Amino acid sequence: MRALDKKLLRNLWSMKTQVLAIALVMAAGIATYVMSAGMLDSLIESRDAYYRDYRYADVFVGVKRAPDSLRRQIEAVPGVQQVMTRVSVGSTLDLPGIQEPATGLIVSIPEGRTPKLNLLHMRVGRLVEPYRENEVVIGDAFAEANNLGPGDRLWAVISGHKRELEIVGVALSPEFIYWMPPGTVLPDNKRFAVMWMGRDALEAAHDMDGAFNDAALSLMHDANEKDVIDAIDALTRQYGGLGAYGREDHPSDMFLQSELDQLEGMAFIVPIIFLAVAAFLLNTVLSRLMNLEREEIGTLKALGVSDLEVGFHYAKFAALIGILSAVIGIGAGVYLGQQMAQIYTEFFRFPSLSYRLDPAIPFNSFAVSLIAAALGTQSAIRRVINLRPADAMRPEPPAKFRPVLLERIGLSGLMSPAARMIWRHLERRTRRSFLTCLGIAVALGTLIASSFALDSIDFIMDVEFNQASREDFGVSLIEPSSREAFLDIENLPGVLRAEPYRVVPVKLKLGPRTERLGLMGMGGGADLHVTLDVNLEPVKMPPEGVVLSEMVADQLGAVEGDTLSVEVLEGRRPTRELKVTGIVQQYVGSGAYMSLAALNRLMLEGPSISGAWITVDGNLTDAFYERVKDTPAVSGLAIRAAVMSSFDETMGENLIMMTLINITFAGIIAFGVVYNSARISVSERGRELASMRVLGFTRTEISTILLGELAILVAFAIPIGCGLGYLLTSMIVAGLQTEMFRIPLVINQSTYGWTALVIVVAAALSALVVRRRLDQLNLVEVLKTRE
16 A cells, blocks of 8 residues: 555544545435435326336316217317216215215226326225216225225215215325316315216216216327317317316326426536535645645655645645445435335325335446545645745744734723633634635535424415414315305305305416416405415405416516406406406415405406305314215215315425424534534644643643634624525525415524524534643644744
8 A cells, every 4th residue: 555545544543533524424415315316206207107017197177078089080180089977977975984074086097997198006806897976986085084995985975876886996096186176276185086886886976978068188299289289178168168278287187297306406406505514614624634744745746746746745635524424314215215215105106116226326426426526635735736845844834913803892801811812813814714614604504404304394384374274174065056055055054254255267368378276266355265475465356357366476477567368267257358356375386366346347247156164163073074074966075174184294295304304404504613623723723732731831721722712602603693694595495485375584593592502502512622622632732833
């Protein structure tokens, strides 16, 4: 082994705790990348294989009622490969042992044979058989949440008739990887079921003999999706077509893509922050190591070792730390990825989902860690290469000695000798003090940026479920109905207050941009369910015009005062020009709103509603549930408490896990930065502190001087770190926004407080380690320094 390599190993061993601290900081960034990128690849691979193997449709279309003969016309549209017509019905379910009603979506499938598209993956049991009118296959998520399986029975209200259904199988479908009940944008596996029933049986139950109200299509590889959708819309218009849409607008795929977008942001934004901190730490450590070894560097060069060899020696020091970081980070990332995959198995319903590590990810991890190490140390290595032997063999020029600022302004009398020493050292080494302070501030900022999601979740819960939605239940009707239906809702047992609403599918167009969504009409005196402006103040619906959520406005590029083209996709399908009269805040989902009366006029209909928001007397809730189960007109019941619980179990659980992982990593960074700063100060000032001990200073006094500097730097770093934390959080928030979820930038004062406390605790622990080293200081060895 070459002499320089032996020296390298001795350096690594003598600085093992500092090297490990830096490696852990860099490993935190690598682990986040490996976890997120691997999970992203796993989800995409699972999705693509599922869509391909189970023939997931490319285009979907709903109609009021169309004859089966229309299928041949749709098949004749250029670009269409296969067409599967079907019947789709909403229903209210009554489950044994469960008081509240559940909601079901029943979709027809061919009896005794495999569907052309959207094949079912059977978990257990079998498909429905011919001539068995009450057989159904239920979705895996609902079966698991309610402990149901083949042989169990449930009651369902289908088209006004209550009938008993027998479960013969439990299945998954690529069409329902992620699904939610009517009136919500979050899943509720316990109270919402997707079920499949034989086509003949469902046609008879829903009075659809020889007709269909839903269709799924697959396209040829060279098909133009927009042209196909336009052609289908033209064909289905006379049959009450609700507007065809592509796979990317299907709710299940849309929510899955939203999660993929967030994972992609997490895979790159957070690791960049962690690796930047690690590069800064590595630069600081290597620069100070080189300062301590100036004479050795000069001696090596004087003895004939080339500049490049010396530079390469220190580059290997950084590279070995980078390799160690990559090894630790890859191992931790794989473990965390496996844990995340278990959560996603509950979140998204795939036949199989496991964390798979693409070989490119470890390769990228090693490459990124080496690049970070190179970027962090390149300036220090360049200084070593350019250092002349004669200059290197002379001690580094001492700092300029003069009174510090506090002394110059006349405050010297207020300072003890130890305080003067502390302030003189900080001011005379301004650059070093600044970099140390900045490193601690970045550690605090990273910790704040890793913790904000907990505050954001609490904020979203409060805004969405306390300020905007104050109702107990949302009642959805099977068909748009007259105001008499609203009176029926008001007369349900226990109802204290009710507010009607109307929802219609529309296409909003502004220039070349189009958004397909539900336009909601709200009563003028709405109080149970309101929209909030960007200042979270309730917005009263104007008599005319449309109000957009902030996300929809961004997608369309619309601002208040713009005029939109609104194409209604049901009823008489009117198209009108409406002015944007306001922008409202909405963190979960997106939408467009107008007054209920204005929407009824737009639809060319009389007073009509799609449902109502209600509050119910808690003492009469059971009676309310029983009546709803027996009300044919009700297609679904959104339970506010259940939606809140679902939010916690889906988006909340996922974000909290990611947050806890990031907090752990940020805590490592915080300790690594503070500890390295303290240890380097001991190494640099060993001779000075030993001299003070020889002159009669006690261990406590020299500890006060060294640790007092650390305390001052931490005190200055905390307010700077709070500002950096806000800046880093804003960058992360910008990268996590998706079409379905907007993450607000919310950092509570308590978060600033406890993250600052973490830095203080890290400083205290570092101080204990440093104090122990000072107590073990060998005065004779330290004073044997050549001048």
